[in-house]
Amino acid sequence: xxxxxxxxxxxxxxxxxxxxxxxxxxxxxxxxxxxxxxxxxxxxxxxxxxxxxxxxxxxxxxxxxxxxxxxxxxxxxxxxxxxxxxxxxxxxxxxxxxxxxxxxxxxxxxxxxxxxxxxxxxxxxxxxxxxxxxxxxxxxxxxxxxxxxxxxxxxxxxxxxxxxxxxxxxxxxxxxxxxxxxxxxxxxxxxxxxxxxxxxxxxxxxxxxxxxxxxxxxxxxxxxxxxxxxxxxxxxxxxxxxxxxxxxxxxxxxxxxxxxxxxxxxxxxxxxxxxxxxxxxxxxxxxxxxxxxxxxxxxxxxxxxxx
Amino acid sequence: xxxxxxxxxxxxxxxxxxxxxxxxxxxxxxxxxxxxxxxxxxxxxxxxxxxxxxxxxxxxxxxxxxxxxxxxxxxxxxxxxxxxxxxxxxxxxxxxxxxxxxxxxxxxxxxxxxxxxxxxxxxxxxxxxxxxxxxxxxxxxxxxxxxxxxxxxxxxxxxxxxxxxxxxxxxxxxxxxxxxx
Numbered sequence: 001x002x003x004x005x006x007x008x009x010x011x012x013x014x015x016x017x018x019x020x021x022x023x024x025x026x027x028x029x030x031x032x033x034x035x036x037x038x039x040x041x042x043x044x045x046x047x048x049x050x051x052x053x054x055x056x057x058x059x060x061x062x063x064x065x066x067x068x069x070x071x072x073x074x075x076x077x078x079x080x081x082x083x084x085x086x087x088x089x090x091x092x093x094x095x096x097x098x099x100x101x102x103x104x105x106x107x108x109x110x111x112x113x114x115x116x117x118x119x120x121x122x123x124x125x126x127x128x129x130x131x132x133x134x135x136x137x138x139x140x141x142x143x144x145x146x147x148x149x150x151x152x153x154x155x156x157x158x159x160x161x162x163x164x165x166x167x168x169x170x171x172x173x174x175x176x177x178x179x180x181x182x183x184x185x186x187x188x189x190x191x192x193x194x195x196x197x198x199x200x201x202x203x204x205x206x207x208x209x210x211x212x213x214x215x216x217x218x219x220x221x222x223x224x225x226x227x228x229x230x231x232x233x234x235x236x237x238x239x240x241x242x243x244x245x246x247x248x249x250x251x252x253x254x255x256x257x258x259x260x261x262x263x264x265x266x267x268x269x270x271x272x273x274x275x276x277x278x279x280x281x282x283x284x285x286x287x288x289x290x291x292x293x294x295x296x297x298x299x300x301x302x303x304x305x306x307x
Numbered sequence: 308x309x310x311x312x313x314x315x316x317x318x319x320x321x322x323x324x325x326x327x328x329x330x331x332x333x334x335x336x337x338x339x340x341x342x343x344x345x346x347x348x349x350x351x352x353x354x355x356x357x358x359x360x361x362x363x364x365x366x367x368x369x370x371x372x373x374x375x376x377x378x379x380x381x382x383x384x385x386x387x388x389x390x391x392x393x394x395x396x397x398x399x400x401x402x403x404x405x406x407x408x409x410x411x412x413x414x415x416x417x418x419x420x421x422x423x424x425x426x427x428x429x430x431x432x433x434x435x436x437x438x439x440x441x442x443x444x445x446x447x448x449x450x451x452x453x454x455x456x457x458x459x460x461x462x463x464x465x466x467x468x469x470x471x472x473x474x475x476x477x478x479x480x481x482x483x484x485x486x487x488x
Binding site for chain 1: 407408409411442445464475478479
């Protein structure tokens with residue numbers, strides 16, 4: 001029935017990538033318009049070469065999604081990362097901003113987004129990154145506000161040189177500035193992975209995509225326990241099944257969220273999680289938060305709770 | 308150098324034009340939209356709060372008091388700049404942002420007047436459930452201006468939450484509505 005491929009991946013905090021790249025500089029471009037994406041890719045390539053970088057020093061990836069971003073941020077070989085995409089923030093009046101600053105509207109807020117080439121919000125992925133990163137650029141308007149909203153420490157990490165704009169930007173100018181900044185960063189000849197902590201507990205996540213599923217609708221899934229990002233699972237193909245063991249620091253987990261990041265106005269028929277199963281360290285199977293008829297609640301995330 | 312100056316001047320002209328064009332909308336800074344249409348506006352807690360969002364530039368007046376409508380609300384937001392085409396054209400696209408329920412700081416009792424710390428902790432613990440229900444309501448509500456469908460959904464789905472969570476969610480939604488008026 002399904003072409004079953006069950007693999008067990010141990011996702012540690014580092015060194016887990018099956019396609020780890022050695023380039024210290026990663027450029028990820030994620031813009032929906034192919035012509036612009038290609039133009040930016042060429043622009044970045046030529047600027048890096050002109051500024052003394054060799055082709056072995058960097059990689060440029062177009063159509064980057066949250067899994068690619070997570071891999072690049074957490075690869076111990078990455079020392080500099082440049083992300084280029086749209087940043088989307090709600091327009092608020094001065095009156096509203098004052099009210100919010102005074103605590104009004106506490107309890108509800110409009111979510112700003114850093115969107116990839118498919119319009120999926122990838123901002124929470126910036127919550128976790130390798131300590132070997134020395135430079136990061138998030139070339140998208142109002143990126144500082146977006147990263148602050150999701151609680152990413154990368155924007156305030158004093159150990160990292162950065163370009164994270166606080167307002168609208170013109171991308172061409174921004175790229176020029178970023179490459180210039182990057183040229184002044186001293187990159188190490190090699191980096192070492194952070195020592196892995198002994199794995200105390202793991203949760204098991206199994207995802208099965210039906211064989212008749214449209215693979216274009218299958219997204220990577222980020223794993224959130226509370227506000228903590230645990231990892232990002234790659235998208236699978238139709239008919240594929242995989243199981244991952246995710247190290248966790250708590251042995252008493254009550255909720256796990258798996259998020260695609262797709263926009264709230266996405267047609268529900270265009271969202272496909274596949275079949276998901278989560279098992280806790282004590283072998284308890286979590287259940288999806290759903291209606292009495294079994295239909296899961298939620299649009300761009302699935303919430304797993306204790307039975 | 309001359310070319311650079313031309314580009315800078317052109318960019319300044321373009322940006323000033325864009326700013327002027329958006330000035331009118333800058334007052335309509337929260338648009339409550341639903342399924343890409345400026346409909347499904349919201350009322351408040353009880354009919355007494357009356358109508359109107361005070362949102363300029365967006366269609367459809369409020370005619371019903373509808374907490375469910377608040378809960379399914381969404382906000383227009385604008386993509387930032389990515390340059391496209393020839394020269395320094397600024398593309399500014401609209402998109403819909405999710406209005407989500409957020410955790411309340413239990414150490415700030417001024418933020419949850421009328422509720423106990425325990426009730427707020429219950430609310431915070433059920434935040435993910437609350438937001439998943441909210442998303443489902445957005446997906447299942449219809450495209451008409453009448454918010455009774457959202458109300459009906461909230462009546463059904465709120466039963467999956469603790470009473471404290473429901474009460475605090477409704478209060479938060481009402482406060483949010485008041486803030487944007």
